[in-house]
Each structure stands twice: as C-alpha cells, then as structure tokens.
Amino acid sequence: MSRKKTPKSKGGSAPATSALPAAKGPRPVRPETARAGPEAPPNGPPQPGRSSLGGGGDIYDVAFKVMLVGDSGVGKTCLLVRFKDGAFLAGTFISTVGIDFRNKILDVDGMKVKLQIWDTAGQERFRSVTHAYYRDAHALLLLYDVTNKASFDSIQAWLTEIQEYAQRDVVLLLLGNKVDSAQERVVRREDGEQLAKEFGLPFMETSARTGLNVDLAFTAVAKELKQRLTKAPSEPRFQLHDYVKREGRGASCCRP
Numbered sequence: 283m284s285r286k287k288t289p290k291s292k293g294g295s296a297p298a299t300s301a302l303p304a305a306k307g308p309r310p311v312r313p314e315t316a317r318a319g320p321e322a323p324p325n326g327p328p329q330p331g332r333s334s335l336g337g338g339g340d341i342y343d344v345a346f347k348v349m350l351v352g353d354s355g356v357g358k359t360c361l362l363v364r365f366k367d368g369a370f371l372a373g374t375f376i377s378t379v380g381i382d383f384r385n386k387i388l389d390v391d392g393m394k395v396k397l398q399i400w401d402t403a404g405q406e407r408f409r410s411v412t413h414a415y416y417r418d419a420h421a422l423l424l425l426y427d428v429t430n431k432a433s434f435d436s437i438q439a440w441l442t443e444i445q446e447y448a449q450r451d452v453v454l455l456l457l458g459n460k461v462d463s464a465q466e467r468v469v470r471r472e473d474g475e476q477l478a479k480e481f482g483l484p485f486m487e488t489s490a491r492t493g494l495n496v497d498l499a500f501t502a503v504a505k506e507l508k509q510r511l512t513k514a515p516s517e518p519r520f521q522l523h524d525y526v527k528r529e530g531r532g533a534s535c536c537r538p
C-alpha cells in the first residue's frame with residue numbers, strides 16, 4: 283500500500299476546512315478546491331431539505347451522508363465518479379489524499395434524497411482523518427477488490443474499525459469491486475457471499491469500469507435511509523438484503 287500520493291484533480295466538491303470534525307492528524311487537503319461555503323458538509327442527523335442556496339442549485343427533501351471505505355486501490359473514487367458522472371477514471375491510479383466528497387440527488391419513490399458521499403483515502407496514514415468522519419455517516423459502502431486478496435482479507439479489520447467509530451445503526455453494504463477483470467479475479471463471488479453472510483451484511487459485486495450494480499448500490503442505501511426516516515407504520519418495511527439480492531446483476535452480464 284505504499285503508492286505515490288498525489289492529490290487528484292477531478293473538479294468535484296471538497297470539504298470545507300471550517301466544517302471539518304475535530305480530527306487529529308493530517309487534514310483533508312485538496313488545495314485546488316478546498317473552500318468554505320454552502321457546500322460545506324453538515325454534521326449530525328439527516329437534514330430536512332432546503333431550497334437552492336448560494337447558487338448550489340440543489341433542492342431536496344432529505345439528505346444523508348454515505349461514506350466509501352476500504353483498502354487503497356479497491357476503486358472507491360472510481361465508484362463514486364461512475365455514480366456521479368457516469369464515467370470511468372481510466373489511466374494512472376492516483377490515490378486519494380485525506381477525504382473528499384460529492385453530492386448527488388436521487389428520486390426515491392417520489393422523494394428527493396440528497397446523498398453526500400464521502401470518498402475516503404484507503405491508505406493507512408490517513409486513517410485518523412477517516413475515523414473522525416465515521417460518526418456522522420448514515421451509511422457505509424465497504425469495498426474490496428475481487429482481483430486483490432489482501433483487500434478482501436482486510437474486510438474484517440475494516441468491520442472492527444466500523445464497529446468502533448461508526449453509529450451503531452449505520453447502514454452497511456459490502457461490495458466486491460472490479461468484477462469486469464475476470465482474468466485477474468482471485469476472490470470468488472461465493473467467498474464474498476460467505477463473508478457477507480457471516481457478518482449479516484447485504485452484498486453485491488460491482489464494476490466501476492462497466493457500471494455494473496453501481497447505481498443500484500447507492501439507490502439501495504438511499505431507499506433504506508429514506509424509509510427509516512419516513513416509513514408509515516402501515517407501510518411494509520424496505521428489505522435491503524432482499525432488494526440487492528433481487529436487483530443485483532451478475533458479473534457476466536456487462537463485459538466492457
């Protein structure tokens with residue numbers, strides 16, 4: 283995990299330094315974009331919607347924070363870019379420095395749900411920065427890379443960390459990414475399923491490259507969070523496990 287560390291320049295939103303939780307250690311740094319302003323990430327419980335402020339242009343009913351976690355190189359940034367922009371970041375791997383975020387508003391059963399998605403650095407040296415953000419996350423997408431056994435073996439350690447720092451009722455989804463790389467695959471789908479079962483997690487395989495199950499992962503989380511907040515007693519409960527099982531597509535469906 284000792285890769286060259288250079289900030290990426292993707293032109294997305296960046297955390298406002300004034301809104302950072304009291305983190306020890308290195309601060310999230312994106313010199314080209316870091317600024318304070320209306321896009322500053324909120325802390326605390328789900329936010330009620332607000333109309334467009336300061337030219338941000340986002341109108342929504344409710345907002346949630348989602349965090350991407352997992353070893354360096356598993357594809358967290360690529361997954362976020364695929365979801366946000368519908369593109370794949372091919373080319374040289376540039377490791378995330380500190381933490382970054384992007385917003386996306388989804389229509390979930392007629393309600394505008396804003397996801398503020400935090401892209402964390404997988405590198406060990408930024409771990410203390412990440413720790414400070416867990417407590418405000420409503421959902422976590424925990425990724426491993428199906429072509430990298432070490433990243434799969436790290437999942438247990440990530441779960442221990444999540445248990446220590448995240449909210450007890452955080453929504454958690456396990457994702458095995460890079461399934462487009464069939465030749466390089468070393469973690470079988472069944473291994474992912476078995477691990478997920480062991481820890482009672484919903485699980486899907488994804489590809490940031492082809493887009494396989496990427497929208498689904500975020501939509502599933504948005505549906506679960508929205509329901510937790512707005513479900514009428516008479517309404518049937520949204521079943522996240524069943525939803526991802528039913529809607530998830532197999533790796534063989536979408537070769538690049």
Ligand SMILES: Nc1nc2c(ncn2[C@@H]2O[C@H](COP(=O)(O)OP(=O)(O)OP(=O)(O)O)[C@@H](O)[C@H]2O)c(=O)[nH]1
Pocket residue numbers: 352353354355356357358359360361371372373374375376377378379402403404405459460461462463488489490491492
């Ligand atoms: N084939 C394939 N490559 C991918 C996929 N997702 C990411 N990659 C590649 O994997 C490398 C790492 O991707 P990133 O998204 O930067 O990884 P990361 O998890 O954000 O890494 P850190 O920022 O260091 O934590 C890059 O070279 C990507 O092009 C995928 O779904 N398929």
Ligand SMILES: [Mg+2]
Pocket residue numbers: 358359360376377378401402403404
């Ligand atoms: Mg990254």
